[in-house]
Amino acid sequence: MQAVSLPEISSASQMRNGEIRAKNEMTDGERARQRSENTFGCHKAPKIEIRASGSNTNSVGPIQNAYQDITDPASCPRYPGRRRSEERSFDEALTIVLCVPCPCEPALTRQRLWPSSFLWGSGTWSGLAPPATLVFDQSTEGRTLSLEIPEKLSFVRIYTSLEQARQATRRMAPTATTAAGDNVAPTASKGSSRIQPDPEVVQYPKFDKDPVTPEEVFARAEQVSQLLHEDEAIRDRGNVVPYRQVQLLKDAGLVTILGPKSAGGAGLTWKEAYQVIRIIARGDGSLGQLIGYHYLWSWTAALVGTDEQRTKYEEWITKNKYFVGGAVNPRDADLKAREDENDPSKLIYNGKKTFSTGSKISDVTILEGSLPDGSHVFAPVLSRQPGIVYGDEWVDTLGMRGTQSGGISITNVVVPWSEALGYVNKQFQPLGAYNTLNLPQIQLVFTSFYLGIAEGALARAAAYTKATTRGWPYQPTPVARGTDESYIQIGYGDLQAKLWATASFIDTIIDEASAILHTNPRQSITEEQRAKFAVRVAAAKINAADVGLAITSQIYELTGARAVAGKYGFDVAFRDLRTHTLHDPIAHKRAEVGRFALHGPGKDGWPTPTWYT
Known part of the structure; x- marks a missing residue:
């Protein structure tokens, strides 16, 4: 020795x-x-x-x-x-x-x-x-x-x-992005040994101030997207948990764009939020999904809470620049929420969820549980506390590795009744059709980062082709440059035309979504508005998924054999899209649009509100 x-x-x-x-x-x-x-x-x-x-x-x-x-x-x-x-x-x-x-x-x-x-x-x-x-x-x-x-x-x-x-x-x-001082790091669990720490290949800048106008927000999002893409492939291969990248989103002022100006937010709308999701996804699909989920769960109090709860919640998360995740996966059994026997002013949550995208790297988690009478109750809680344990199962998945969408275990997490969203004197106060808007809302989040992933992949492939791809010499009329190959021109023309058409349709749906989500009073949204909005979102998602999968697979035919090298990272876009388009069967979205085309526009063609519709 x-x-x-x-x-x-x-x-x-x-x-x-x-x-x-x-x-x-x-x-x-x-x-x-x-x-x-x-x-x-x-x-x-x-x-x-x-x-x-x-x-x-x-x-x-x-x-x-x-x-x-x-x-x-x-x-x-x-x-x-x-x-x-x-x-x-x-x-x-x-x-x-x-x-x-x-x-x-x-x-x-x-x-x-x-x-x-x-x-x-x-x-x-x-x-x-x-x-x-x-x-x-x-x-x-x-x-x-x-x-x-x-x-x-x-x-x-x-x-x-x-x-x-x-x-x-x-x-x-794991406490790197946690703002609450009394939270503790999650316990290492199965799969954690497959997770590498951030190699910090890219050093992120400091920002003097948060963006306020839409133009400033989009410019900041473009900057962040480019930074994220620089080491996206490296982090993907290491199953890196994106604590530092989420902190970048916070530091860049992108997590608070929907927040009230009185609390330091930009006070913008969902029209800007959906665009930011799309821009971030061009550089990193996983982070595009994460910020999209953050915006969704940041809107939870707006969807189901009272006016007072909404104001309090939105000011709280905006002032602290909290990143929000959710433990809501509906394919699992509900979390169980019961009244505390020793303190009837509180609820106690227990249960497990197989997937909890965003929670592991979040500051606040939205819990959704069922009460003994079967009614559902949403409540925000701090993510770092002894009763919440995150799993490390989300390793070596096909794609979306950066979302770290592992499981979550909830054990005796206490929530005051006053923070049970939408409840007054322990009775839920319904808002009508507005309460169910979170489903088409999140499906449009999916659609936005699908579009962003496809746009980023096609742009990078075209840049590669212009810089690297050579013409094929073994043909009757050889060309020196790959960009002069007719099949490459036709290929890019076909993909770009489809992408432009898809993006244009999605832009119109986003305008509609923003108008609906920002309706005041919320109770004025009708079932018909909700139904037609949901069908159009389904159609947009179909197009984004089809075009995105076509682009991310066909770009290899247009870039050439050398482009399969891992250092270029073209595979990440395909794997991300292929993974998330399996979230809920796209075939059911086609059927949903088909039923509306065959039986609509009346009620017979309306989709029935469900956890996925």
Whole structure:
């Protein structure tokens, strides 16, 4: 066993089934004070030793910038003989946070070991390792942190001070975007070892002020969309949870555009919100979906709440720049809501949802549960609290990986009756057809990010074709440039024409949607308005799905064989669209429009309001 001192920590070229130990050396008096105060001595930075045990350990020199590399730096660990500069991702890395847990630093106490991201020369890599466990042993010799090293471990990041560890925790822990100070990070669960931390390839700018006008909002959304696309493929392949990207949406002032001006919002309409969804999706489909869901759940109090609840809720989330998710998946059993036996002024929620898009990275989650009498009740709660646990099942899915749409477990989450949306004196106050607008509203959210994904994919494919695609020499009349190939011109012409027509129709539906959603008083919306709106949204979604899937698959025929390389990321758009268009069967949307065409425009052709219609 070798023992070395910081900052010159020796590195071992092989560490198989070994362990790293950090030891806090204290005097007898300090140990006595520690035991009496139960503080583990972390208020004073401990002197740390790193000990590596295992076979064939060889010293290879000091560590630079607190990094410990235990592989040959000239080769990639997954592909021997290939230099690192040729391999941008590998899955055998681990981050170690060397700090002593302290009751006054709960975020550090709960911090699990996260895979590391690191820089080597001009290239960037991200790493992923099996979950590892820190074991804390208290003895008369002080605190010892023991870690079993995975057999193929290739890289270790070491933090040698409490401040370094605290900064790393803020950057990588699941509480990164949480505004509420008393919330806690979600517990690591099955699948979490497949989730890599954000490699932070792109550094996001600071913004002087939030956009206010539609033109400012759209320009800011374009800027953010471009930033998001720069590392979209990297984050997609690493199942990265987009804490930093959601924070970017907040910092850019895009999460509050529907919020009241009195609370710091832009006071804009759904016409602008749908356009922002579309713009963000051009760069990153997952983030387009997330901000779309945020806008939807931000509107929950408007859809079902009283006027007073709506005002209070919208000011609350706008002032705090809260990001909102929902635990509402209707294909699962309802959450159960019951009155607290010990305090009849409160409700208690319990249950599970298989999918909860947006909740894991949110500040506020909308809960929807059924009361014993079968009536439904919506309520907003802070997302980070002991009774809410998020799953990590949403890994290695075909697409929309960045949404992290895993499950959620709700255990004894307490909500005051006063925050049960739409309830007065424990009785629901209906708004008529307006209460059911959330279904065509969310279907138009889907349609908007489908359109954005397709627009982004076609634009990037055309740029690639102009810059890279060559003409085919083995034909009667060869051409040098791919852009001069007749089949490529015809292909782009066909796809662009369909996309323009689809976008034009969607724009008209968005105008209609904004007018309906901003109707005042809300009770004035009729069933006929709702029905015809829903049918037209269904038609728009059909077109967006069909054209989007055609574009994202056919662009390969127009770009050429080299475009299949993962570094171009063209596959992400197809996988995202193919995944979400399965959300609810598009065939039922076709039938819905067909029934209206055959039996409408009267009631016989109207769609019946359901959780998906």
